[in-house]
Amino acid sequence: MKKLKIGFVGVGCISGIYLKNIQNTFDNIEIAGICDLEPEKCTAAAEKFNIPKIYGDMYELFADPEVDIVLNITRPYEHYEVTKAALLAGKHVYSEKPLSPDLNEARELYALAKEKGLYLGGAPDTFLGAGIQTVKKLIEDGYIGRVIGGRAHMASRGPENWHPDPEFVYQYGGGPMFDMGPYYVTAFINLMGRVTEVCGMTSRSFERRPITSEKKYGKIMDVEVPTYVEGIMRFESGAIAQLFTTFDICTKSGILFEIYGTEGSIRVPDPNTFGEPGVQLLRLGAEKYENIPLVRNYSGNSRALGLAEMAECIVDGTLHRANSAQQLHVVEIMSAFYRSSDEHRFVKIESDYEPGKPMSFYEVTGKTYV
Numbered sequence: 001m002k003k004l005k006i007g008f009v010g011v012g013c014i015s016g017i018y019l020k021n022i023q024n025t026f027d028n029i030e031i032a033g034i035c036d037l038e039p040e041k042c043t044a045a046a047e048k049f050n051i052p053k054i055y056g057d058m059y060e061l062f063a064d065p066e067v068d069i070v071l072n073i074t075r076p077y078e079h080y081e082v083t084k085a086a087l088l089a090g091k092h093v094y095s096e097k098p099l100s101p102d103l104n105e106a107r108e109l110y111a112l113a114k115e116k117g118l119y120l121g122g123a124p125d126t127f128l129g130a131g132i133q134t135v136k137k138l139i140e141d142g143y144i145g146r147v148i149g150g151r152a153h154m155a156s157r158g159p160e161n162w163h164p165d166p167e168f169v170y171q172y173g174g175g176p177m178f179d180m181g182p183y184y185v186t187a188f189i190n191l192m193g194r195v196t197e198v199c200g201m202t203s204r205s206f207e208r209r210p211i212t213s214e215k216k217y218g219k220i221m222d223v224e225v226p227t228y229v230e231g232i233m234r235f236e237s238g239a240i241a242q243l244f245t246t247f248d249i250c251t252k253s254g255i256l257f258e259i260y261g262t263e264g265s266i267r268v269p270d271p272n273t274f275g276e277p278g279v280q281l282l283r284l285g286a287e288k289y290e291n292i293p294l295v296r297n298y299s300g301n302s303r304a305l306g307l308a309e310m311a312e313c314i315v316d317g318t319l320h321r322a323n324s325a326q327q328l329h330v331v332e333i334m335s336a337f338y339r340s341s342d343e344h345r346f347v348k349i350e351s352d353y354e355p356g357k358p359m360s361f362y363e364v365t366g367k368t369y370v
């Protein structure tokens, strides 16, 4: 089997799970090497994961003929620059979310990859996991009839109590919608199809916030982006869904994500996980929800699943599911929530989108992760 080699740009907070899963879970990809603006992060990661190469910078990484795919796990405001440079250097790219926080930049990256005949894709890949894929199967098998709506709710007091360097979350490209929204919007469009029109309202409850995690405890951050964002989407099918994201409130309600059909409703797992806390179905007339067993693979933390699937598609010459058309649709929808709020009007969505076909067992090479 041909293994594709991955070059990491950025080895910050999220890199550990990618390094671990590439080494332990997926058989068709391996690590070529890593780079980071902070060399000590590379030294620490290289020691822990026994990594063969540390590059001086991303351009040295792009120049390595051994690197097949560049993994861009820099901060959101850095995604465009890194992805563009990698594509121009002739590399396939898999990027953390969002593709870019700027819609025009996201469109440019999408077009550049097409023009160069390169694969471009990225996070989230949780929609490929057991949870969302089980929900997809329930819907396709007719368990809730015709889908007419959905509702999701991602509310917290923000990640500054655990993330060691949370500043980017409140800078351009961050905020609860651009940071967490991609998980929810990607899940919605996979389950409900293309969005045609949205409206939104946004606000910013705090101008400054203290970091409460250990490394930078007490440091005050400026909040540059909306942190309380409500969005409503109309789908091509006629269905409507609402997405609420905030980093401003105290709540113990947890994550809420439901899809409504003419014959029943589904409680969807948190799309920031691969299947937790499970799938529940309420059929029309039933007294209570029933627990539905997950009927697909990858229910544990399988980050890099989308990357492994993209690698498989590169070898086969087929279209990967966590692709840039999907990422672009997500960026356009999220940007349109902001635009709708700023301009006090509904905003039409232009990008085309078609959900990928469902995952089947053992489709992605590697050990089953359950």
Ligand SMILES: NC(=O)c1ccc[n+]([C@@H]2O[C@H](COP(=O)([O-])OP(=O)(O)OC[C@H]3O[C@@H](n4cnc5c(N)ncnc54)[C@H](O)[C@@H]3O)[C@@H](O)[C@H]2O)c1
Pocket: 009, 010, 011, 012, 013, 014, 015, 035, 036, 037, 038, 041, 057, 058, 073, 074, 075, 076, 078, 082, 096, 097, 098, 163, 165, 168, 179
């Ligand atoms: N932290 C999480 O739990 C989490 C979860 C899912 C997704 N993500 C996403 O992953 C991405 C990274 O998040 P993070 O939390 O790891 O951030 P982080 O700040 O901890 O790490 C980002 C790293 O990228 C490096 N970097 C930036 N530009 C670079 C360049 N040109 N060359 C080399 N290195 C460069 C920085 O030095 C930094 O070490 C973001 O898009 C975030 O939304 C994070």
